[in-house]
Amino acid sequence: MTESKRIHPHKFTLWVAMASIxxxxxxxxxxxxxxxxxxxxxxxxxxxxxxxxxxxxxxxxITMQLAxxxxxxxxxxxxxxxxxxxALLGVVFMVMQFTGFNILNQRxxxxxxxxxxxxxxxxxxxxxxxxxxxxxxxxxxxxxLGKAFSTRNRTYTAVPVEVLGTYWHFVDGLWIYLFIFLKxxx
Amino acid sequence: MSDIxxxxxxxxxxxxxxxxxxxxxxHHESFVTKYIFSQDHKMISKQFLITGMMWAIxxxxxxxxxxxxxxxxxxxxxxxxxxxxxxAEGGRIKAEFYYALVTMHGTVLVFFVLTAGLSGTFSNLxxxxxxxxxxxxxPMLNMLSYWFFFLAGIVMLSSxxxxxxxxxxxxxxYPPLSAVGEMSQGxxxxxxxxxxxxxxFVVSSLLGGLNYIATVLxxxxxxxxxxxxPLTIWAFFFxxxxxxxxxxxxxxxxxxxxxxxNLGTSFYLSEIYVQATQSALPNEGGSAILYQHLFWFLGHPxxxxxxxxxxxxxxxxxxxxxxxxxxxxxxxxxxLFAIAILAFLxxxxxxxxxxxxxxxxxVFVLLTLLIAVPSAIKVFNWxxxxxxxxxxxxxxxxxxxxxxxxxxxxxxTGIFLGNSALDIHLHDTYFVIAHFHIVMGVASFFGMFAGxxxxxxxxxxxxxxxxxxxxxxxxxxxxxxxIFWPMHYEGxxxxxxxxxxxxxxxxxxxxxGLNEFxxxxxxxxxxxxxxxxxxxxxxxxxGRKLTTPNxxxxxxxxWTTPINAGHGNWPGDIPExxxxxxxxxxxxxxxxxxxxxxxxxxxxx
Ligand code: HEM
Ligand SMILES: [Cu+2]
Numbered sequence: 001m002t003e004s005k006r007i008h009p010h011k012f013t014l015w016v017a018m019a020s021i022x023x024x025x026x027x028x029x030x031x032x033x034x035x036x037x038x039x040x041x042x043x044x045x046x047x048x049x050x051x052x053x054x055x056x057x058x059x060x061x062i063t064m065q066l067a068x069x070x071x072x073x074x075x076x077x078x079x080x081x082x083x084x085x086x087a088l089l090g091v092v093f094m095v096m097q098f099t100g101f102n103i104l105n106q107r108x109x110x111x112x113x114x115x116x117x118x119x120x121x122x123x124x125x126x127x128x129x130x131x132x133x134x135x136x137x138x139x140x141x142x143x144x145l146g147k148a149f150s151t152r153n154r155t156y157t158a159v160p161v162e163v164l165g166t167y168w169h170f171v172d173g174l175w176i177y178l179f180i181f182l183k184x185x186x
Numbered sequence: 187m188s189d190i191x192x193x194x195x196x197x198x199x200x201x202x203x204x205x206x207x208x209x210x211x212x213h214h215e216s217f218v219t220k221y222i223f224s225q226d227h228k229m230i231s232k233q234f235l236i237t238g239m240m241w242a243i244x245x246x247x248x249x250x251x252x253x254x255x256x257x258x259x260x261x262x263x264x265x266x267x268x269x270x271x272x273x274a275e276g277g278r279i280k281a282e283f284y285y286a287l288v289t290m291h292g293t294v295l296v297f298f299v300l301t302a303g304l305s306g307t308f309s310n311l312x313x314x315x316x317x318x319x320x321x322x323x324x325p326m327l328n329m330l331s332y333w334f335f336f337l338a339g340i341v342m343l344s345s346x347x348x349x350x351x352x353x354x355x356x357x358x359x360y361p362p363l364s365a366v367g368e369m370s371q372g373x374x375x376x377x378x379x380x381x382x383x384x385x386x387f388v389v390s391s392l393l394g395g396l397n398y399i400a401t402v403l404x405x406x407x408x409x410x411x412x413x414x415x416p417l418t419i420w421a422f423f424f425x426x427x428x429x430x431x432x433x434x435x436x437x438x439x440x441x442x443x444x445x446x447x448n449l450g451t452s453f454y455l456s457e458i459y460v461q462a463t464q465s466a467l468p469n470e471g472g473s474a475i476l477y478q479h480l481f482w483f484l485g486h487p488x489x490x491x492x493x494x495x496x497x498x499x500x501x502x503x504x505x506x507x508x509x510x511x512x513x514x515x516x517x518x519x520x521x522l523f524a525i526a527i528l529a530f531l532x533x534x535x536x537x538x539x540x541x542x543x544x545x546x547x548x549v550f551v552l553l554t555l556l557i558a559v560p561s562a563i564k565v566f567n568w569x570x571x572x573x574x575x576x577x578x579x580x581x582x583x584x585x586x587x588x589x590x591x592x593x594x595x596x597x598x599t600g601i602f603l604g605n606s607a608l609d610i611h612l613h614d615t616y617f618v619i620a621h622f623h624i625v626m627g628v629a630s631f632f633g634m635f636a637g638x639x640x641x642x643x644x645x646x647x648x649x650x651x652x653x654x655x656x657x658x659x660x661x662x663x664x665x666x667x668x669i670f671w672p673m674h675y676e677g678x679x680x681x682x683x684x685x686x687x688x689x690x691x692x693x694x695x696x697x698x699g700l701n702e703f704x705x706x707x708x709x710x711x712x713x714x715x716x717x718x719x720x721x722x723x724x725x726x727x728x729g730r731k732l733t734t735p736n737x738x739x740x741x742x743x744x745w746t747t748p749i750n751a752g753h754g755n756w757p758g759d760i761p762e763x764x765x766x767x768x769x770x771x772x773x774x775x776x777x778x779x780x781x782x783x784x785x786x787x788x789x790x791x
């Protein structure tokens with residue numbers, strides 16, 4: 001009885017891992033702040049597409065949450081579709097981020113390579129590292145989908161879906177923080 | 187037994203899974219799943235220990251090579267050429283390789299030996315055993331943690347064999363040496379391999395740390411409240427917290443470094459002229475100091491990641507072998523906590539001479555000196571635990587006491603360095619080398635040795651040889667002080683660290699004899715460690731066998747498991763816990779294990 005109140009170890013591990021990821025981005029954003037105060041900093045406006053991509057990733061969080069709900073209601077067909085949509089929204093998000101980089105490059109703000117400015121490079125690193133975390137989530141979603149479609153394995157525990165959901169919301173929230181940070185600071 | 191891996195929840199309960207354990211023990215364990223890709227925390231702990239020992243030998247041997255150069259700058263040793271080949275042409279280490287050796291020595295000892303080898307070994311061995319769990323929260327991640335460490339080692343090792351040699355820019359890997367390939371031979375492939383290896387190492391540490399934290403907080407047996415935990419567990423817990431919060435910041439520093447190296451960005455680089463190629467780099471606007479901030483934000487917690495496990499084990503071993511409760515249990519936890527917090531607030535004391543704003547510097551001076559307070563509390567408590575104890579001088583106990591001695595000696599010089607005004611003179615001299623080798627290097631090694639001697643019976647069901655243990659202890663203690671004590675004088679006299687040949691300088695020539703003296707004892711000390719390695723492996727196969735599961739009459743749970751326990755640790759139910767771990771000599775009873783219910787007329791502790 002008392003055990004059921006305890007947080008599941010996998011969920012707990014995820015929370016610690018998220019704290020760890022936060023520290024990495026805290027490192028990057030503090031470096032950003034330190035550098036911004038120094039000479040040779042060229043600020044620029046974030047292209048509008050980053051605002052749209054933010055909306056996309058928020059939408060993907062909503063579909064993810066719905067998927068968890070459907071799983072708990074054992075409505076497996078909807079569950080699968082919602083997972084697919086979530087993963088697709090994740091892919092769209094990544095494509096949009098990448099487009100954002102290209103738009104900046106066309107505007108003449110080089111992110112990497114010769115003649116790049118630190119401000120642009122920071123965007124590449126911060127948004128790039130975030131994209132890798134989204135990619136990790138998409139892969140996890142794909143694995144989860146594989147399991148949902150396999151007939152051999154029937155799982156009734158919601159723990160894996162919930163763990164994935166928490167991670168997905170986390171990556172979403174992380175981007176919102178980074179977006180506000182990048183928009184507000186530069 | 188696969189239930190353990192599948193359902194971590196079992197560890198928290200006493201009822202389920204029990205019938206499962208009673209019959210079939212570890213069925214179908216092949217050689218590969220038992221010894222190589224094992225998910226048993228006890229086996230993973232041995233893997234960490236033995237890999238760490240291999241690295242300690244390699245890293246120690248590096249120091250013997252560069253000490254030869256420092257002790258005998260004007261002589262040649264053909265045997266060195268036999269071993270090192272073109273790096274020691276004519277029997278004298280080349281300057282470039284000297285720097286590579288120093289760098290590898292530092293990296294290997296700090297990360298591979300004293301982080302992975304120490305925390306990896308004992309957190310793995312003791313956390314499940316002492317909190318009363320069948321395994322870690324996630325045995326799978328735990329196994330991965332070891333294999334990432336192993337892989338990191340392979341990559342680092344391979345860097346010794348590349349054409350341009352291993353990385354040579356110091357264990358702290360400051361740019362531009364680490365960021366610009368043209369800077370030196372070691373800045374080329376060696377630096378890439380160094381960064382890759384360290385990135386793998388960070389992943390390993392994070393996986394390990396996640397598991398340690400989750401296990402301590404979620405998998406304790408019934409009755410094991412946080413304040414009944416042995417101090418070892420508290421120490422491993424704070425160590426893991428420090429690692430999980432600081433390694434990612436180092437990682438972010440490495441990412442920026444990788445971008446600068448490979449993608450032409452300028453995070454750390456600005457207006458650099460490379461002597462070797464007679465050319466100016468295009469990079470502008472970066473700052474090398476930024477890297478130092480990111481590095482030392484990990485770097486300082488890292489030194490406590492190395493020290494805290496040693497502190498925890500010393501506390502436990504001193505209490506057991508004094509047959510007295512640890513003095514000030516709550517104060518011990520409180521001071522660990524204070525150290526863990528302060529560890530994040532003092533990093534800039536490594537940067538007093540980087541042009542840091544002196545007013546900011548004075549804040550860091552204050553915070554740095556504050557660490558002396560919890561440190562002093564700990565020392566006081568160890569000494570009071572020893573005071574009037576019924577001391578058994580086992581090798582483990584001697585190393586634990588030696589740890590306290592070294593921590594005092596090295597902590598005192600920290601107070602010198604923590605004053606920014608003094609540090610202007612002392613920074614980057616041998617004084618710093620002496621400080622951190624005593625307080626971190628040797629002290630933590632002593633903690634590790636204490637742990638190995640003390641828990642060897644748990645790991646292998648045999649004892650290590652005592653006589654060899656005593657020789658090892660006294661020899662190493664004497665050598666440690668003879669090696670590092672004189673370095674304080676050299677440092678006070680301004681002798682800088684990381685120079686290749688001091689005999690070229692009029693002011694440092696006078697230390698020629700002293701340097702030779704240090705080299706001699708460094709070699710003796712290295713030989714003594716080989717004696718320990720011999721004792722270790724010999725005892726695994728030929729050591730005296732254990733006849734009782736609790737050889738030291740200790741209270742903690744690991745000694746309630748059978749000798750050579752299988753995967754799952756306890757054949758029956760996980761025992762329940764009724765008291766703290768330190769009821770020694772209570773009410774005239776020698777020791778009361780944690781599993782014994784509190785008697786009706788027992789006094790309170
Ligand atoms: C009272 C406690 C301590 C104080 C005030 C203190 C202070 C300092 C300061 C100011 C430095 C920088 C010196 C310089 O580079 O100029 C330093 C270096 C160092 N300390 Fe401590 N320290 C203390 C304890 C420790 C402990 C407990 C450890 C490890 C377990 C440690 C490990 C190191 C290391 C590894 C370095 C040098 C790193 C390098 O530059 O390569 N210190 N210490
Ligand atoms: Cu420090």
